[in-house]
Amino acid sequence: GGFPMEKTSPMRRLWQLAAAEHRRLRMAIALAAIGVLAGIVPYWAAAKMITALLSETPAAPHFYFILCLAAFVGYALRSILYAQALALSHRAAFAVLRDIRTRILEKLPKLPLGVVIQHASGSMKHTIVDQVESMERTIAHLWPELTANTFGPLCIFVYLLILDGRMALLSLVSIPVGMIFMAIVMRDYEEKYAGAVQTTNEMNAAVVEYIGGIEVIKAFNQGAASYEKFSEKVRANASYYYRWMLHCQLPMSLGKVVSPTILITVLPVGWLLYQDGTLPMDVFIQTIILSLGIAGPLLASLNFIDALAKVGTTVDAVDEFLSAEEQRHAIESRPIETTDIIADHVSFSYDGTKNVLNDISLMIPSGTLNAFVGESGSGKSTLARLIAGYWDVKSGMIRIGGRDLKDIPLPQLYDMVSFVAQDTYLFDDTIRANIRLGRLSATDAEVERAAELSGCADFIRRLAHGYDTVVGSGGSHLSGGERQRIAIARAMLKDAPIVILDEATAYIDPENEAIIQRAVAQLITGKTVIIIAHRLSTITDADTIFLIADGTVSAKGTHAQLLSDSSAYRSMWQAHIRAKDGEENA
Template sequence: MKQNNESPLKRIWTLAKSEHRRLKFSIVLAVFGIASGFIPYFCAGKIIILLLSGAAEMRDCIPWLILALIGSIGKVLLTTFSTSQSHIATFAVLAEVRNKCVHKLSKLSMGTLQNQSIGKWKSILVDQIESMEKTLAHLFPEMTSNLLSPLLLIVILFVIDWRMALISIMTLPIGMIFMMVTMKNYPEKYQKSIKIGRKMNDSIVEYINGIEVIKAFNQGKEAYAGYVDAVNANAEFFYGWMKSAQFGMAFYRNFSPAVLVGVLPVGLGFYLNGSISSSQFIMVMILSMGIVGPIIAASNFIDSLAQTGTIIEDIETILNAKEQNHPKEYVKLSGTDIEMEHVSFAYEEENGNILSDINLTIRQGTVNAFVGPSGSGKSTITKLIAGFWDINEGNIRMGGKDMKQIPLAQISDNIAYVSQDNFLFDDTICENIRMGKENATNKEVEEVAKKAGCDEFIRNLEHGYDTMVGGGGAHLSGGERQRIAIARAMLKNASIVILDEATAYIDPENEAILQKAISKLVQGKTLIMIAHRLSTIINADQILLVDQGKISAAGTHKQLLKKSILYENMWKAHIGAKDGEE
């Protein structure tokens, strides 16, 4: 991805493009709010001058008191309204960014998605985008107003006395020198903090996801130690960083606002030699104390700005990621025959090809099975057929059209894909099945569940079809989850059904029922399956034997027994295993 050299502030502003109008209004309100906040200081100066003159009466002070009250109320109202506007804009922007990211993910290849850990995707889409709320909601109105208002005060001080104006800002550059020295390696430190934080997040997600294995193999101590090490490394890094920056930042925050260190002695000297009047001296003292505070408040956004800049980089890795290059307009297909010609494929080029020179034809309405040793490339072929990746070498055609010329949505419409580890959403069983066809009636859901062999166990549950399955289907067994996933695919009624070892978790009794249901439901459809039990595919129209990323043989069960030693050995091993089970 091309590196973006724009400043974080400009990138944030670009990100919030849809809400520029509301944010600008928020900035204007914030500036007037800060300006209103200075009115009481000015009024206090006027009242003190009146009191020191010795001729002040209550009626002389009342107008200034009223004006001070108006300024205070104005500040509260304006800043409150400004903050509400900026928050409305911020939540709209965050929603838009999340929607864009999720929409983009659906266009990326599975390789791009699987190349990053679940922890990172979760961190970007949930944690990091959410952490932008504070910066977006407060950065533009507050930082802008906190920078403009001191400038206004300095202009007023220059009008009163240019010498005193310079003296009043003397402590700021001295304090900033200390801050700059402290922050000289800030970018490197912050980038390191992001990496350490991500490592901790990944460790936490891994620990939680693997808790079942940890318990089963009594590895709690070792696994927990890895988690603790990641958490401690995160804490130690931030402790060391904050400790190294403690002195410089403390000096900056405490010395910079100490404007009276210069204003009092110098101003007193000017007053004694007649260079300034008492009223000027008093007004300078009061107004000068309002200069540095807003500037320090604005500088507090430096960390948030850097953090948000890094987050935007992560967001841009998603939004600018290479999409699968497919058109949007549906095309006319001549049936659903699938052809692969000289297809070679690698998940990552540096790791070499997983598939090499694959050639095959799958005819519409036929039953096709991929078999072969574990890791031979069976699942990769079916995923390429399903459009999960785009190939670089060779051609894949569906219905006579190059797959790259078919919209991803159209490919999805034509294919129902069921893997050995399907995901169920934390919703009811009924709604999980209904995802195959959004407008399906309850009766249609129940009918397909019966055909998929899962109606009986569903009805035996306490809430039947309204039973919540839990995150990922955690409340159900592996076999139950699989049957529901198969029912969902059946309800989709796609012209091509791909079962990637979809019966791996099904017990033999239910598998026999399921195979009968599948044979009825795929009539007139193309069935592609990866089988772990060869006895279930002996009647397939075509069996394709995959070995070391190549199609080593193709034909019917009887044909392969005669011409492939590998298939014959696999069959003998399968029969021997069945006999052993009996």
């Protein structure tokens, strides 16, 4: 599972996520801090030299030589240590990103399948790729550089306090004034960034949808309308960023102009104190030179304000995945003798408010052919997906072979059920590899036998590369009927004892319908079968037909029983016959 969800600050949460790399990151921070101290040496050496040159008794040449050497060593050390710190922090950062992505990808299969399917693929890609990537800057630069950029000015300030408290305070006056302008921008930064993530997610989803639906768009000549929707999201994204930057520009510019003007206070006031005799010449010179090293690093650290504000939104998006509720099932496999399916007072809601299923109870005996029929949105697909383990039931219970689904480990449950949906997804791989997904250990002969039984063999033989033909992304090189038959071949190869067909003949043209029906007949022989059907003629020989309306079983029985006993089923059958006659007469 994910981390416990007590509300921690984003930076602390990121530090938790980077737990495996703490040693490297601490080392990087320490090296950067030592590098900063070394970087102060050239300033100190320059101040000493100028003081010596202005004093009445000039120092010996070797004095200047030693100071020059000290400045060079300090500068060289700073560069070497800084480079080492960044090398370490970058290695740590990429290891952390790898770990976070691995954990998200390990988490995805443990989430309810339905939850994953409901997510727009564009927003998922944005979190796993783009948002996780945006953490790199924070991890690799923020911790070592922010430490260095704040630790350095702090050391200089402490040294100036020792030299002269008045001058130390003077050297800071312009910085808070500049910071006030920066603070104006930061007031609503997190909220603004969250809005930016949302508009980018919407744009990504629109891009994926536009590209995925290009065939439909062209076929229905909806190019202009669909392109308008797509470009509207792109424009909305651009205009959001433009307005946000416009809002930030003036205060950020003022902050960056005002903060470094340290000498505005140090020079005139220091001169007056020197004239007064209360400030020695060497302290005055050291203050001038060292105070120049305060504002630069602090301003550099302001570049991380952006990264700091983003961390919250990014960590939240990652945590949404890592702490999402997993399906909790038994770990140990259980012997299951039969495949009776019992739904016992099952209610189910996707959003926790509106029930899709209301107190459904039904019994499906092992080895029987059953059908779920009903209007679109009646809950029949949801019930089938619950039986297949896409979600866990919160209210009521589903049992297979007398065992509560939660007592059956998910891998065992998935092995027991073959689910053939109307939207068949094929991977951009060969036909052989796509069928073999049903059982990875299957031999070529077994794959070809499944293809033969499911009516695929004829069209596969006609393809240039036969079984080694690559099907394209999502199976785009094949027709709907061909994809459907490959899905049935895959299910045959899996040879699971329970088969659920969700509108499996939905896309089939009349010529292919007979082939598919034969394939389905082969697939379901001797199995416990649930068919979700719109075409009632395909399920007239079912042992039990369950009529589902408004999330409940309103009637059940054989086709003949329902025709005589259920007016709702009768009117559905008559509408189906009229539609069929219409097709045949057309």
